[in-house]
Amino acid sequence: GENVEQHPSTLSVQEGDSAVIKCTYSDSASNYFPWYKQELGKRPQLIIDIRSNVGEKKDQRIAVTLNKTAKHFSLHITETQPEDSAVYFCAASMGRDDKIIFGKGTRLHILP
Amino acid sequence: EPEVTQTPSHQVTQMGQEVILRCVPISNHLYFYWYRQILGQKVEFLVSFYNNEISEKSEIFDDQFSVERPDGSNFTLKIRSTKLEDSAMYFCASSVAMGGTEAFFGQGTRLTVV
Numbered sequence: 001g002e003n004v005e006q007h008p009s010t011l012s013v014q015e016g017d018s019a020v021i022k023c024t025y026s027d028s029a030s031n032y033f034p035w036y037k038q039e040l041g042k043r044p045q046l047i048i049d050i051r052s053n054v055g056e057k058k059d060q061r062i063a064v065t066l067n068k069t070a071k072h073f074s075l076h077i078t079e080t081q082p083e084d085s086a087v088y089f090c091a092a093s094m095g096r097d098d099k100i101i102f103g104k105g106t107r108l109h110i111l112p
Numbered sequence: 113e114p115e116v117t118q119t120p121s122h123q124v125t126q127m128g129q130e131v132i133l134r135c136v137p138i139s140n141h142l143y144f145y146w147y148r149q150i151l152g153q154k155v156e157f158l159v160s161f162y163n164n165e166i167s168e169k170s171e172i173f174d175d176q177f178s179v180e181r182p183d184g185s186n187f188t189l190k191i192r193s194t195k196l197e198d199s200a201m202y203f204c205a206s207s208v209a210m211g212g213t214e215a216f217f218g219q220g221t222r223l224t225v226v
Contacts, residue, residue, distance in 0.1 A: 102159065
């Protein structure tokens, strides 16, 4: 089955700097890659997603890139703000299958 | 904005007891899921449900677990005989279409088995 690896597990960046979180997936049949933000004690919330027919997608300060050949995808957050502090999960899903497989998460700390 | 709702928000139960976690998916959604998250760990897939039957289940979803859609709105997860290691946050999710469409998560039920 699909396996999603995510790193780093913890990331600290100065407010205003950029943060990058990287993930790899194992099954080339995966075609949907959502990113979730989870604040302490809350539900995972979708912040951006990308499909396998697209290489890059941007939404304000957040961007995702996908390299299908290498089976890598990344989340980029620019101009980080204190409210960006949370746990971020990458995930992958296959078109023929409906479950979402999550990475282990990255705890992002934005330092003042 | 429509959302997935779950009840209760927190459930404490004794080991060996049965629990039922309840979810009301978004009304026009067709696919329903349960995930669990042990404290500090990743979100793990348990089961997916479509057209009144299980589409897929993970190895976590053993014989002590069952799901049901008893009426047109509720989607339940039953744990027959709870174990200490069942303590986790359980999230219900729903989506309109399979594989490639956003899954909306409920706020979760924190299950504590004592």
